[in-house]
Amino acid sequence: MLKVKVTLFGSLREQAGHAELDVELEDEAKVVDAIAAVGFEDRVDIWVLVNGTRAGRDTRLSNGAELTFFQPVGGG
Numbered sequence: 410m411l412k413v414k415v416t417l418f419g420s421l422r423e424q425a426g427h428a429e430l431d432v433e434l435e436d437e438a439k440v441v442d443a444i445a446a447v448g449f450e451d452r453v454d455i456w457v458l459v460n461g462t463r464a465g466r467d468t469r470l471s472n473g474a475e476l477t478f479f480q481p482v483g484g485g
């Protein structure tokens with residue numbers, strides 16, 4: 410098992426009801442597994458940073474990783 414910290418911003422924070430979560434995942438877990446563990450469907454409008462760097466859905470996670478979930482903002 411590995412543990413990661415997830416920080417949520419914007420409407421994702423409101424949907425989850427938390428700003429931060431500690432999540433336990435199976436060894437060899439990927440970003441997509443963390444998205445599911447928080448309770449979200451894998452949607453293209455959820456962007457994820459792993460330790461401050463944008464990560465793809467297939468990025469493997471390590472114990473103690475810090476994930477940030479947010480949605481892109483548009484406007485003009």
